[in-house]
Structure formats: structure tokens, C-alpha cells
Amino acid sequence: MTEPRTLFRKIWDAHLVRAETAEAPAVLYVDLHLVHEVTSPQAFTQLRERGLRVRRPDRTVATMDHSTPTLPRMPGGGFPVSDAQAAAQLAQLEANCREFGIPLFALGSEKQGIVHVIGPERGLTQPGMTIVCGDSHTSTHGAFGALAFGIGTSEVGHVLATQCLLQSRPRTMEVRVDGRLRPGVTAKDVILAIIAKIGIGGGTGHVFEYTGEAIRALGMEERMTICNMSIEGGARAGLVAPDDATFEYLAGREFAPTGAAWDAAVAEWRRLPGDEAAEYDASVALDASALTPMITYGTNPGMGIPIDGAVPEPAAAADASQRAALEKALRYMDLQPGQPLIGKPVDVVFIGSCTNSRVSDLRAAAEVMRGRRVAEGVRMLVVPGSQEVKRQAEAEGLDRVFREAGAEWREAGCSMCIAMNGDQISAGEYAVSTSNRNFEGRQGKGGRTFLASPLTAAATAVRGAITDPRTLLG
Amino acid sequence: MEPIIRFTSSLVVLPAENVDTDQIIPARFLKVTDKAGLGESLFADWRYGPDGTPDPEFVLNRPEARGAEVLVAGHNFGCGSSREHAPWALRGYGFRAVVSTYFADIFRNNALKNGLLPVRVDGEAHARLLRLAAEPGARVTVDLESQTLTLPDGTEARFPIEPFAKHCLLNGLDELGFLLAEEERIAEYESTHPARVRTVAPGAR
Numbered sequence: 001m002t003e004p005r006t007l008f009r010k011i012w013d014a015h016l017v018r019a020e021t022a023e024a025p026a027v028l029y030v031d032l033h034l035v036h037e038v039t040s041p042q043a044f045t046q047l048r049e050r051g052l053r054v055r056r057p058d059r060t061v062a063t064m065d066h067s068t069p070t071l072p073r074m075p076g077g078g079f080p081v082s083d084a085q086a087a088a089q090l091a092q093l094e095a096n097c098r099e100f101g102i103p104l105f106a107l108g109s110e111k112q113g114i115v116h117v118i119g120p121e122r123g124l125t126q127p128g129m130t131i132v133c134g135d136s137h138t139s140t141h142g143a144f145g146a147l148a149f150g151i152g153t154s155e156v157g158h159v160l161a162t163q164c165l166l167q168s169r170p171r172t173m174e175v176r177v178d179g180r181l182r183p184g185v186t187a188k189d190v191i192l193a194i195i196a197k198i199g200i201g202g203g204t205g206h207v208f209e210y211t212g213e214a215i216r217a218l219g220m221e222e223r224m225t226i227c228n229m230s231i232e233g234g235a236r237a238g239l240v241a242p243d244d245a246t247f248e249y250l251a252g253r254e255f256a257p258t259g260a261a262w263d264a265a266v267a268e269w270r271r272l273p274g275d276e277a278a279e280y281d282a283s284v285a286l287d288a289s290a291l292t293p294m295i296t297y298g299t300n301p302g303m304g305i306p307i308d309g310a311v312p313e314p315a316a317a318a319d320a321s322q323r324a325a326l327e328k329a330l331r332y333m334d335l336q337p338g339q340p341l342i343g344k345p346v347d348v349v350f351i352g353s354c355t356n357s358r359v360s361d362l363r364a365a366a367e368v369m370r371g372r373r374v375a376e377g378v379r380m381l382v383v384p385g386s387q388e389v390k391r392q393a394e395a396e397g398l399d400r401v402f403r404e405a406g407a408e409w410r411e412a413g414c415s416m417c418i419a420m421n422g423d424q425i426s427a428g429e430y431a432v433s434t435s436n437r438n439f440e441g442r443q444g445k446g447g448r449t450f451l452a453s454p455l456t457a458a459a460t461a462v463r464g465a466i467t468d469p470r471t472l473l474g
Numbered sequence: 475m476e477p478i479i480r481f482t483s484s485l486v487v488l489p490a491e492n493v494d495t496d497q498i499i500p501a502r503f504l505k506v507t508d509k510a511g512l513g514e515s516l517f518a519d520w521r522y523g524p525d526g527t528p529d530p531e532f533v534l535n536r537p538e539a540r541g542a543e544v545l546v547a548g549h550n551f552g553c554g555s556s557r558e559h560a561p562w563a564l565r566g567y568g569f570r571a572v573v574s575t576y577f578a579d580i581f582r583n584n585a586l587k588n589g590l591l592p593v594r595v596d597g598e599a600h601a602r603l604l605r606l607a608a609e610p611g612a613r614v615t616v617d618l619e620s621q622t623l624t625l626p627d628g629t630e631a632r633f634p635i636e637p638f639a640k641h642c643l644l645n646g647l648d649e650l651g652f653l654l655a656e657e658e659r660i661a662e663y664e665s666t667h668p669a670r671v672r673t674v675a676p677g678a679r
Contacts, residue, residue, distance in 0.1 A: 017656060017663045024638045027656050029663055032671060039557065041507035050650075055660075061673045067505055085505040092507050103673050124671055136556040136580060152558035152584035154648070162653040164660055168636060170579075200492055201550035204579055234553065236579050255671050265670065300492050300553075321548060325491050418501045427524070439496040439554060441519045 004275035006172050007241050008207050011147040011272070015130045017164055025166040031129040033159045034115045035062035035102065037093040038420070039134030043157035044096040052161045057101040059163060061124060064090055064107050065114045067420045070383050070410035079107050082422030100160070113386020113412040116140035116354040120224065121388050123253025127242035127269040132159055137354045137436065138237075139230040143223035144250070145242035145272050147207070150231065170236065171281035173206040177214040179289035184470035186364070187222035188356060188434065188453035190214065190286070191229040192294035196304035198284055203235030206282060209274065210240045214288035220249040221358040228355045229436050232301040241273035293469055295341055296438050296451040298329035303438075305341070307456060307468050313337040332440055333448050341450070341466045348431035349380040349461040350443070351454055352410075353417035356434035357385030359392045361454040366401040368458035368472050373405050375464025380407035381423065383415040407461065419444045432460045475589045477646035478570060482615040483543035485573075486533050487607045488517075491548030495581065498552065498560040512559055513566025534567075543570040544593075544614055546603055550574070551592075552581025561588040571616050573623065575600050586639045587648065591616060593623050599631035618644055 005013070012028070020026040033056075040062070047054070054060060067086035069079055081087040090107065097104040105111040111118060116137050119125040125141045131148035132138060134156045141148035151165065158165055175194055195202075208230050215223070223240045230238025247266050250256045257265045292306040303326075305312070311330065314337060317323035330337065335344075351357070351365050362384065374380045382402045384390040390412055393399055399409045416423040417435035419442065425431045427446025434457050435442075438449035452460070455469035462472065503515040521532050528535040545564070551574040552560060561584045564572065571591040582592045593616060595603070606612055606626040615624040618640060622630045635643075642649060 014667075017659050022637065023641075024652075025636065027653065027659065029660070029667070031669070032673075038504050042509055042558075045508070046650075052654075056669075058672045058674045059669060083505070089505050089507055101674065124673070126670060129670070134556055134558075136554065138556075150556035150580055152556055152561075152580060152587065154558060154584065154587040154650075158650055158653055161650060162656070162660060163664075164653050164656065166638070166649050166653060200553055201576065201578070204550065204576060231554075231580075234550070234578065255673070257670060261670075300494065321489075321491050324489070325548075328490065420501050420505065437494075437496065437554065439494045441500055442496050445500070445502075445519055446524075
């Protein structure tokens with residue numbers, strides 16, 4: 001009789017090439033390595049310098065997303081890449097993938113898109129796997145009951161060369177969300193509420209396991225939104241136990257098993273959820289039915305409030321350091337303590353990013369936008385997460401809803417979330433964004449970001465000022 | 475990698491908590507394919523004014539910051555992205571250690587692989603260090619072997635570090651060699667754990 005184990009622990013144990021000892025970390029096997037242009041060039045250089053090959057190109061896949069243009073191809077067929085440096089980086093990825101035999105979904109490929117959107121979409125992301133990528137939002141894939149986390153470029157090199165990582169086992173934290181979400185309250189609001197509660201360092205050293213009735217009731221794309229922002233709570237990974245919704249999502253996707261292999265896989269996946277008696281190192285609980293739409297007011301994702309709330313008073317902060325942080329954030333955002341956010345005019349609305357760029361996100365935004373216009377003076381960008389999402393949205397006529405409202409409908413990529421590709425806000429501007437980070441300058445130097453759900457973003461675009469989406473929903 | 479054993483240095487204090495990787499090195503500087511020159515862009519948005527000239531008020535631009543190899547910052551230093559450009563920029567500038575009450579996980583992992591020592595001290599030692607750092611000529615000594623940070627007043631604070639990372643830093647080793655030496659075990663693992671997903675068909679290259 002083995003001791004009861006969490007979902008995380010089952011996956012961890014199943015991937016130990018060598019167990020952790022007092023002197024050395026574990027050697028952990030990686031099932032799937034996702035690669036993109038920004039965090040990989042120096043890793044390939046290291047391979048070349050040491051005369052190493054990529055051990056398992058067949059467990060590796062690359063895409064272009066961070067510095068890619070979201071404007072359509074130019075008349076000559078070329079891509080309007082923002083600058084020579086970005087173009088060189090994209091060309092470098094192409095050359096690296098060719099040299100080392102790694103499949104690449106390059107610009108122009110019908111499979112191109114944000115790395116955390118295409119993994120699940122192609123059925124590459126599966127329960128029980130270990131998945132890594134040189135990107136902190138790799139936690140997204142945890143929605144499928146996979147152990148997925150971001151790594152640095154040195155570790156990208158380790159995985160390319162050996163398909164393994166040296167890792168110390170993290171602790172576990174149960175994040176339990178009971179109750180039912182009310183209309184107009186979404187997965188994005190749940191994760192913003194969790195981070196507001198525990199703080200952006202609250203999950204440091206831990207892996208989250210999301211449990212509870214409210215999590216079980218979410219669709220896969222909503223679970224991805226929640227797991228995506230685990231890192232914003234300080235946790236490298238966040239997992240949801242796989243269930244019928246997971247299997248239904250995966251069935252028939254390009255890389256998902258078929259026939260007898262599918263049946264065997266599902267039988268195995270059903271054994272993954274944590275044992276009843278398994279214990280977590282820490283836990284936190286939230287009541288979904290008490291939640292409202294959330295929005296951030298400050299310069300980290302933990303600075304979030306219910307949308308009908310007011311900007312906190314630094315004077316009420318727990319200690320001097322927190323007070324200083326809050327004052328600094330409000331200075332940057334040019335907001336006053338006690339000020340309500342509803343009605344605050346904005347310049348830009350961005351719907352996109354690995355957090356909220358999937359077709360259900362676009363449907364939600366379109367539901368608000370249908371028959372309405374983007375307010376005068378507001379620029380709205382809608383950026384699908386992948387070419388596949390773009391095709392699906394267009395098949396449903398969602399692009400027309402956005403275009404007719406006056407929004408810009410773009411090609412797939414990270415776009416204004418990280419502002420590396422020319423899509424950015426200007427100094428002093430305010431944006432409501434469905435992305436994951438509101439750090440100073442994240443969406444453009446001097447720009448100010450309010451993080452919110454696609455519903456809130458769309459409602460804000462229509463009114464030209466921060467709006468509770470429930471006032472615009474039938 | 476240059477080994478870290480023991481060194482004494484002046485310090486720079488950046489009192490903010492939750493210093494995120496977008497502040498350490500903004501994303502627009504990530505369009506590089508090597509590691510060179512990132513030190514110039516360290517804390518770019520805080521360090522330089524809109525016209526690109528150094529902001530004399532920012533800590534790194536003050537005369538006493540010159541030559542400092544130790545950065546002292548508030549809790550949760552390095553939160554945010556996985557960009558290893560953050561420790562590359564800190565090392566490129568000349569820092570060899572960052573002192574905080576805790577570090578974000580991915581940043582800490584990345585720092586350890588680049589000869590940048592994350593020195594985690596308790597709140598009391600941190601507060602004392604902040605007070606003492608205000609004195610002109612304040613210096614600290616970092617001793618990795620004994621895992622101690624000696625404050626300007628001679629008091630010592632212990633800091634934790636995993637034995638393996640310590641071994642690598644003391645000897646200037648990188649981890650890849652250890653993983654490559656596990657070839658036999660890795661091959662054995664692969665033979666007993668067939669892949670569920672193959673991104674390229676067998677034999678196709």
C-alpha cells in the first residue's frame with residue numbers, strides 16, 4: 001500500500017529518471033518541450049559550442065509568437081516584422097529548427113500561434129505529461145492535469161540536449177474554489193481574486209492544485225485561463241485534475257491518441273486525480289458565489305479589486321513596505337486612494353494573450369460587442385491566440401462583430417501583452433487588457449494597464465470607460 | 475562560469491518589493507540572440523529618462539553605486555517572466571549577489587546558473603542591512619562556503635542554498651555536464667516509457 005498522493009506527486013514520481021537525494025536534485029524527464037523565438041537562441045548556441053545534438057526533436061515543437069507581427073502580410077507576401085532585430089531572431093529560430101530537426105509552426109503556417117494556445121489545440125498537451133517551455137505562462141497546460149512550468153534559457157539547453165532537468169521537488173498548495181460563479185463572473189475573475197487574496201508571492205515554492213465545485217464546472221479554456229496565471233500568484237505550475245471535460249476536449253485532435261491507444265490513455269488518465277486522503281503542504285479556499293468581476297488598479301496582478309470597489313488607501317496598508325509599494329503603484333497609475341474605477345476613461349482595449357485569446361474568450365467579448373460600437377477615441381485590438389482560433393472565430397462571424405464595432409481584428413500572436421512586436425500603448429495611456437501582467441511598462445513604456453476579463457474589456461470598449469459587464473449583458 | 479567563493483563589496487539598495495523581470499530588463503531588449511550588452515539595459519525604464527540620459531535620482535546612477543557587486547532589494551525579487559536575460563543583465567552590469575527576503579522561483583533558478591547568488595535572509599537581517607547600508611562606505615562580505623553574509627556592523631546572517639547549487643557555484647560548474655553524464659539512465663527511462671506524443675514521425679529528419 002503506497003501512501004496517498006496528490007495529482008502533482010503522481011506525475012512527479014512517474015518522471016523520475018533519478019530520485020532526489022540530499023546532495024543532488026532529481027533528474028526529471030520532460031515529455032514535451034515547447035520552443036519559441038525569444039528564449040531559445042542562446043540555448044541553441046550552447047549546443048553548437050559543445051557539439052551536442054537535440055536528443056529528442058520528436059518531443060519538441062517550436063512556434064513563433066512573441067515578436068511576430070499581427071498585421072496582415074504585405075502585398076509582396078512578406079511579413080511586416082517590426083524591426084531588423086525581431087526579424088533576425090525569427091530567422092534564427094527557423095535556422096535552428098532546420099539544423100536540429102525540430103518541427104516549427106512558423107509565420108504563415110496554419111498552425112502558428114501563441115505557444116500555450118497551440119499546445120492544447122493540437123492535442124500535444126495531454127494529462128500526466130511533464131511539459132516545459134522557456135516561458136513562465138507554461139503553467140497554462142496544467143489545465144489538462146499536466147505538470148507544466150516555465151524554465152530559463154540554460155534549462156532550455158538542458159532539455160534540448162538531454163530531455164531532462166535537474167529539479168528539486170516543490171511543495172503543493174490546494175487552491176479550492178467552491179460554490180458557483182454568478183453570471184458575468186468568469187475564470188479570469190476567479191484567478192484575479194485568488195491572486196489578490198494570496199499576493200503575487202503567495203505561491204512561491206509551490207505548485208497549485210485547483211480543486212472544488214467551481215473549478216470542476218469550468219470548461220477547458222476557462223481552466224487554461226486560471227492555470228495560466230498561477231505564475232502571477234508565484235507558483236511555477238498550477239494543475240487541474242483531468243476529467244470528462246478534458247478527454248472530450250482532446251478527442252480527435254491532431255496529436256491525441258486514437259483507437260485502442262486512446263482508450264488506454266483515458267484509462268490511465270482516470271487514475272491521475274489526487275487520492276482522497278492525499279495531503280497538501282498548504283491550502284487556500286475561495287467561495288465562487290461571492291465573486292464579482294475583478295479588475296486590477298496597480299502595477300502587479302495581486303493589486304486587484306472587485307470592479308465596483310475603490311482604489312485602496314495606502315494609509316491602511318499592513319506595513320511601511322506595502323504602503324510604499326502601493327504609493328508607488330498609484331503614482332505610476334496616476335490614481336487616487338479611494339477612487340472608484342468604474343467610469344475611469346481608457347484609451348486602449350486589448351483582447352488577446354495566452355490568458356484570454358481562445359475562441360470562448362472571443363465569443364464572450366463578441367456577445368457584449370454585437371450591435372454596439374467601440375466608443376469614440378478608444379482603440380480596440382482583438383488578437384486571436386492562434387491561426388486556428390482565428391479561422392474558427394471567422395467561421396462564426398465573430399471577426400465581423402469586432403470589425404463592425406470599429407475594433408482591429410489581427411493575426412495570431414502575443415501582441416500587446418508583451419509589446420515586443422510593435423503593438424503597444426503609449427506613455428500615459430490607459431488600457432484595459434485581458435492579458436496577465438500589469439507591471440510598469442509591460443504593454444509599452446509608460447503605459448498603464450488594468451487587467452480584466454474579456455467581458456469587462458469589451459464592455460469598457462463600448463462605454464469608453466471602465467464598465468461592469470453585467471450592466472451590458474442581457 | 476566564474477566561481478563564487480567569498481567576496482567583499484559595497485552595495486546598492488533598491489528598496490522596492492516585488493521587483494519584476496519587466497523592470498529588471500524590459501521586453502523590448504529581449505530581441506537579441508546572444509547575451510552581450512544586456513547590462514546596459516538593466517533597469518532601463520527606471521535608470522534612464524525619456525531622452526535616454528541617466529536619471530541622477532535612480533540608485534544605480536549615484537556615484538556611490540559604482541563598483542558595487544551586491545544588490546539589496548525588497549521581497550519577491552525577480553517575479554514575473556522566465557527570461558534568463560534578467561540574471562544576464564544583472565551579471566552584465568557587475569552584480570554577483572542579490573540580497574532579499576525571498577526570490578521568485580524561476581528567477582532564482584536562472585540566477586544560480588549564471589554565477590549570480592540569491593542571498594535569502596530573514597526580515598530582521600534585511601531590515602538591519604537596509605539601516606546599515608545608509609552609512610557611507612558600507613560593505614558586506616558574502617561567503618558561500620559558510621553560507622554567511624557579513625553585514626557592515628560585523629554581524630552575520632546565514633542564507634540557505636541547495637548543496638548541489640552550492641557545489642556548482644563554488645567550482646564554477648554548469649549543470650549540463652551532470653545531465654549528460656546521466657545518459658545511461660535517461661536511455662533506460664525512455665525504453666520503459668514510450669512517448670505518447672511524437673512531434674515528428676520516426677525516421678523523418
